[in-house]
Amino acid sequence: MANLTDSNFVNKNKPQVYFSGTVHGNERLGANVATYLIEYLVTNYGTDPFVTQLLRERELLITPFVNPQGYYANRREELTDIGQYYDINRDFPYNRQDGDTRCLSTVGARATVQIFRNNFIVGALTFHAGMEIIGYPWGSFNHISVSESNEITATETPDNQMFARIGGALQDQVHSSRFKDIPSGEMTDLIYPCYGSLDDWAYGSSWDTSQNSRVFECSPLTYPPFRNEDYFTDVDYIRTSLYIVEASDNKDPPSSEFGSRGDIFCHDCNSDGWIPRHLRLSLSYFDLIQPYPVYDFPEYFTDYESILLTWRLNGCLTINYMAIEYLLPGASSYHREPILQNGLGYCNWQNEQTVFEYDLPVEVPMNSEIEILFRIIFRADQDFANQEHPDPDMSQVTYINNLRLVENYSEEVHGRTISNVPRLYSVIVRRTGSGNNVNFAEIDPETNRYINQFSE
Numbered sequence: 001m002a003n004l005t006d007s008n009f010v011n012k013n014k015p016q017v018y019f020s021g022t023v024h025g026n027e028r029l030g031a032n033v034a035t036y037l038i039e040y041l042v043t044n045y046g047t048d049p050f051v052t053q054l055l056r057e058r059e060l061l062i063t064p065f066v067n068p069q070g071y072y073a074n075r076r077e078e079l080t081d082i083g084q085y086y087d088i089n090r091d092f093p094y095n096r097q098d099g100d101t102r103c104l105s106t107v108g109a110r111a112t113v114q115i116f117r118n119n120f121i122v123g124a125l126t127f128h129a130g131m132e133i134i135g136y137p138w139g140s141f142n143h144i145s146v147s148e149s150n151e152i153t154a155t156e157t158p159d160n161q162m163f164a165r166i167g168g169a170l171q172d173q174v175h176s177s178r179f180k181d182i183p184s185g186e187m188t189d190l191i192y193p194c195y196g197s198l199d200d201w202a203y204g205s206s207w208d209t210s211q212n213s214r215v216f217e218c219s220p221l222t223y224p225p226f227r228n229e230d231y232f233t234d235v236d237y238i239r240t241s242l243y244i245v246e247a248s249d250n251k252d253p254p255s256s257e258f259g260s261r262g263d264i265f266c267h268d269c270n271s272d273g274w275i276p277r278h279l280r281l282s283l284s285y286f287d288l289i290q291p292y293p294v295y296d297f298p299e300y301f302t303d304y305e306s307i308l309l310t311w312r313l314n315g316c317l318t319i320n321y322m323a324i325e326y327l328l329p330g331a332s333s334y335h336r337e338p339i340l341q342n343g344l345g346y347c348n349w350q351n352e353q354t355v356f357e358y359d360l361p362v363e364v365p366m367n368s369e370i371e372i373l374f375r376i377i378f379r380a381d382q383d384f385a386n387q388e389h390p391d392p393d394m395s396q397v398t399y400i401n402n403l404r405l406v407e408n409y410s411e412e413v414h415g416r417t418i419s420n421v422p423r424l425y426s427v428i429v430r431r432t433g434s435g436n437n438v439n440f441a442e443i444d445p446e447t448n449r450y451i452n453q454f455s456e
């Protein structure tokens with residue numbers, strides 16, 4: 001497993017995101033996407049502003065192969081030690097058929113459960129192939145409705161709006177004039193319901209008390225000894241927003257269709273192919289896990305009687321409210337100025353028009369420096385709360401939703417905290433020169449950003 005993040009960056013409250021390359025061994029594109037994803041992140045860190053910022057704000061866990069034996073044999077299932085083939089994506093302890101307890105028979109499912117138990121995974125992508133869809137829960141038999149014409153559809157999860165809105169954003173990322181569009185929706189609606197799949201387990205297994213949902217023990221015949229306490233204790237926090245990406249109709253597309261390195265964000269260029277479009281999707285999803293301001297220290301000041309602060313908001317789709325709060329030198333309390341109200345803003349790291357600015361009414365004395373403390377207060381993606389018929393009937397459960405919909409939300413698991421408490425920035429501005437020759441400079445920009453990050 002590759003673990004990628006900027007561990008020097010001051011933000012310690014990074015959401016973890018998990019990327020699973022190949023669960024089914026003969027669906028081979030995902031392992032290639034995973035490998036190129038690692039290359040892309042490592043080679044662009046430090047030079048590409050978005051990648052650099054992303055690795056400061058996220059910790060990425062990437063397993064190119066969940067089923068290496070199946071990949072080697074070019075076979076869907078995993079060959080176990082008792083000579084039987086098991087489908088890893090039917091092996092998870094959730095919604096078992098007729099109470100079947102032969103779960104966690106595979107190394108792949110056991111390893112995946114341990115990755116979720118040993119971390120605090122907020123969002124995840126799992127790659128498959130054989131069709132082209134972007135799927136999300138419910139995809140299980142315990143949350144279906146059957147029409148009079150016997151058509152089976154999924155009921156809505158308590159996070160359905162979030163799944164649908166982010167799914168739509170991922171659809172936009174893979175859009176390309178060179179490929180057909182990929183639909184997004186519930187797994188049951190787009191394919192069929194299944195028992196014991198990773199997406200429903202990762203989303204619902206720890207909290208869903210509906211009939212035939214939770215499983216409290218497995219009794220696999222494979223790989224003894226098996227101890228249930230190694231898999232079923234300390235799992236109550238697992239409520240991951242997981243998307244299944246059925247990446248290509250062809251389970252093993254030829255490398256001539258992979259596309260090329262270069263501008264992976266050019267949807268309609270000749271360089272586009274299976275790899276760039278799924279890198280776009282993956283990077284976009286990592287970004288959308290949690291909204292975050294990106295502070296851009298301005299390069300120039302037009303005068304020396306005020307300080308221009310500029311920033312963007314990444315990691316969300318729309319902005320409902322935004323204000324700036326700042327503490328000037330000598331002031332005893334923060335001043336709040338509304339920047340945007342009534343849902344007028346768009347936040348997307350690819351939308352370069354959404355740069356916000358505020359001119360701070362403070363003069364920097366000649367040949368001195370001052371420190372400004374400020375924070376961006378915002379609410380984003382509030383439409384994710386517009387649930388109609390949640391099943392079970394409850395409010396949202398995912399961290400992606402709680403980080404948007406609950407004010408001052410924070411949650412700690414394994415000593416790792418995720419939080420949406422507004423981040424405090426410290427900016428030190430020094431003014432030097434005289435007369436018409438005035439320069440402002442930020443001091444040590446790499447270290448002075450975020451230096452006083454704390455919450456009140």
Ligand SMILES: [Zn+2]
Nearest residue numbers: 024027128129
């Ligand atoms: Zn598959």
